[in-house]
Amino acid sequence: xxxxxxxxxxxxxxxxxxxxxxxxxxxxxxxxxxxxxxxxxxxxxxxxxxxxxxxxxxxxxxxxxxxxxxxxxxxxxxxxxxxxxxxxxxxxxxxxxxxxxxxxxxxxxxxxxxxxxxxxxxxxxxxxxxxxxxxxxxxxxxxxxxxxxxxxxxxxxxxxxxxxxxxxxxxxxxxxxxxxxxxxxxxxxxxxxxxxxxxxxxxxxxxxxxxxxxxxxxxxxxxxxxxxxxxxxxxxxxxxxxxxxxxxxxxxxxxxxxxxxxxxxxxxxxxxxxxxxxxxxxxxxxxxxxxxxxxxxxxxxxxxxxxxxxxxxxxxxxxxxxxxxxxxxxxxxxxxxxxxxxxxxxxxxxxxxxxxxxxxxxxxxxxxxxxxxxxxx
Numbered sequence: 419x420x421x422x423x424x425x426x427x428x429x430x431x432x433x434x435x436x437x438x439x440x441x442x443x444x445x446x447x448x449x450x451x452x453x454x455x456x457x458x459x460x461x462x463x464x465x466x467x468x469x470x471x472x473x474x475x476x477x478x479x480x481x482x483x484x485x486x487x488x489x490x491x492x493x494x495x496x497x498x499x500x501x502x503x504x505x506x507x508x509x510x511x512x513x514x515x516x517x518x519x520x521x522x523x524x525x526x527x528x529x530x531x532x533x534x535x536x537x538x539x540x541x542x543x544x545x546x547x548x549x550x551x552x553x554x555x556x557x558x559x560x561x562x563x564x565x566x567x568x569x570x571x572x573x574x575x576x577x578x579x580x581x582x583x584x585x586x587x588x589x590x591x592x593x594x595x596x597x598x599x600x601x602x603x604x605x606x607x608x609x610x611x612x613x614x615x616x617x618x619x620x621x622x623x624x625x626x627x628x629x630x631x632x633x634x635x636x637x638x639x640x641x642x643x644x645x646x647x648x649x650x651x652x653x654x655x656x657x658x659x660x661x662x663x664x665x666x667x668x669x670x671x672x673x674x675x676x677x678x679x680x681x682x683x684x685x686x687x688x689x690x691x692x693x694x695x696x697x698x699x700x701x702x703x704x705x706x707x708x709x710x711x712x713x714x715x716x717x718x719x720x721x722x723x724x725x726x727x728x729x730x731x732x733x734x735x736x737x738x739x740x741x742x743x744x745x746x747x748x749x750x751x752x753x754x755x756x757x758x759x760x761x762x763x764x765x766x767x768x769x770x771x772x773x774x775x776x777x778x779x780x781x782x783x784x785x786x787x788x789x790x791x792x793x794x795x
Contacts (some may be wrong), residue, residue: 424465430458430642441486445509446501453494457642460484460491478540479533486524492568493517495630499572502595503579519560526553528647550695555617562613569606576602585731586706588699588740591769608637686727689713689720699739702768737776740766744777748789758785 437443437451463484471481493516495696501507576599583590612634619625692713696706709732710720724735747753753761759770762785767773777785 427461427639429639430454430461433642434458445507446498449494449498449501452499453491454642456487456490456494457638460487461639461642463487467512478535481531482527485557485561486520486527489520489523489564490517492565492609494567495602496572496575499575499598499602502598503575519564523557523560526557531776558613558616562609562617566606566613567610569602569609573599573602573606584731586717586732588704588733588735588736588766589702589768589772591772599679601641601644605641608641612637624707656680678790682727685713685715685723688748689723693739697739697743699736699743700764700766702763702766704736704766709736736766737772740773741777741780744773744785745792748792758789 431454434451437447438452441448445767466480466481470477475481493513494634497513527621576595580590580599583594586594615633693699696712698709698712703710706717706721710717711719721732724730724732730737730738740762744761745768747756747761747764753764756764759773762770762773767776774785777788781788783791
């Protein structure tokens with residue numbers, strides 16, 4: 419177990435160095451670096467507590483050293499997600515309110531160690547994290563609410579962000595935060611499991627506190643490894659993308675459309691004719707700003723038209739035309755020698771996974787099934 423903790427610390431330090439040495443660092447990069455530093459400290463503090471317990475509690479200040487810092491994990495990860503998913507993110511003083519549980523528990527332990535050192539030592543020697551039943555369940559419950567609550571909140575922010583992307587982009591693979599969503603789901607499962615073990619064990623004493631501690635922080639170390647693996651593999655946390663469009667307005671136009679002019683019918687006709695004649699969907703990088711610029715309207719107006727009159731967001735609208743282009747190419751005798759994915763790329767898609775997913779959703783069959791059907795006819 420100690421070996422896994424050490425690996426987790428070194429992995430976190432490596433990721434921090436990669437983040438802080440990259441060019442054009444963003445606020446999100448610094449917050450994520452802070453999260454990784456906090457994770458490394460928690461794992462290191464766990465090691466110090468184990469060492470202190472194995473050496474007859476020589477240092478009183480090491481007792482329960484890491485417990486208050488657990489209450490920072492959820493808020494810092496939530497703040498990172500907020501900085502990534504809010505296009506105009508700015509740190510606000512009200513975010514400091516998330517420190518209240520951390521400060522409260524820190525004061526509780528400091529007072530305990532200062533005014534009741536014998537009880538603190540006795541509790542630690544008996545492998546208990548706290549010295550009475552109430553404080554154990556109070557702090558364990560507080561940690562559970564903090565970690566699970568903030569992680570679930572982060573998932574909500576990611577979901578809302580992904581919805582906004584489809585109002586602006588026709589391709590979202592590189593910026594859809596799937597890796598961060600996966601990490602949050604993994605963390606939510608881990609935090610729920612760990613908190614559940616602590617609470618159940620508080621009632622039934624199924625296992626020793628040392629075993630709980632080792633299990634919990636082994637999982638924490640593995641989560642750091644998961645963040646490192648997906649961050650390095652996907653490259654998402656080491657690259658910054660600039661979006662030259664107000665995505666929050668894109669969300670607003672879906673929920674309450676703009677006051678559209680009476681000429682909207684004329685514009686809808688012009689839009690559909692433009693798509694048919696100019697085929698902007700063949701550009702895999704087309705987005706709402708580019709298309710609205712070609713049509714000489716604002717992005718907000720175009721988004722409102724798509725949602726109110728055509729009942730589609732930008733993502734579905736453009737990919738519908740790409741599907742129609744693919745269907746046309748499938749029937750073209752001159753394209754018989756091309757593979758399905760080549761036809762998909764020629765239709766404007768730049769991802770096989772997206773092509774398959776969008777095609778199956780719209781056509782209720784796979785691309786190969788459709789191709790076999792039209793080839794036989």
